[in-house]
Amino acid sequence: MSCPVLGLNLKSLALACDPSLVHVAMTIDSEYLRGTMAAVHFVLKHASCPKNTFFHFIASDSSLVNLQDLTRIVQSTFPSLSFRIYVFRESRVKNLISSSIRQALDNPLNYARNYLADLLDPCVERVIYLDSDVIVVDDVQKLWKISLSGSRVIGAPEYCHANFTKYFSDGFWKDPELSKVFEGKKPCYFNKVKK
Incomplete structure (x- = not known):
């Protein structure tokens, strides 16, 4: 099967805005780094055209790993991956989180998905959000092709x-x-x- 390369501009910002690519957003931090990298692996493994996938990673402003190190880790694991890392300010949600539910939900980065429209570049009109603990077993292109009609903002x-x-x-x-x-x-x- 031939795979046409859709995003012809190699600049990261231009690719981040390329509507012909499949855009996937995920959080990334030191605690869930392995899970995020595994999820990226499975997205790419099952993608019919892996080079036509752009990843938008959301990192906390209080991450133990700085953005340069996260970038280096992602690039060394996936040298040809197209991605950008955005910063989520934990102060946006810190005082709204109740610690009475599950300890895993105490991490403010878990709530970054609710702010994707504010975090990602305004040119990104559509994105698939994946938790870092998912295992993708099919081509995300199929999910990307689903039409969300009317006023739907989420599937x-x-x-x-x-x-x-x-x-x-x-x-x-x-x-x-x-x-x-x-x-x-x-x-x-x-x-x-x-x-």
Whole structure:
């Protein structure tokens, strides 16, 4: 099977904006580095055209590994990978996180996916977000080709059996602007943890 190279401009910023490429966003930090690299491996392994995939990595501003080191690690693992690393300011969510749910969710970087529109370059109109603990077993191009019609901004399974009273901190529920989001609605979430 021939694979046409869609992104002809080799500059990282231009590729980051190339709508002909499949754009994948993931978080990256020292704690989940292996998982992120494994997920990238599986995306590339199963991609019909791996060179037509661009990765947008989100790193925390308080990461133990600096951006230059993260860039070096990614480049040494995947020398021909097209990617860019963006910085997520943890202060955006730090005071909204409740530590009463799961310790893994205490990491502010877990909430960066909710800020993708603010973090990525404005020219990126569409992106597939993958958690760093996924194993991709098929071509992401198939997912990319799915049309999200109308006003849809996300395609994900819906999970509506969560108890959100403990999901957010007391500060969240005391803020009338934030807490009214759930007023009169059945709260659902799009990232179900499977047991």
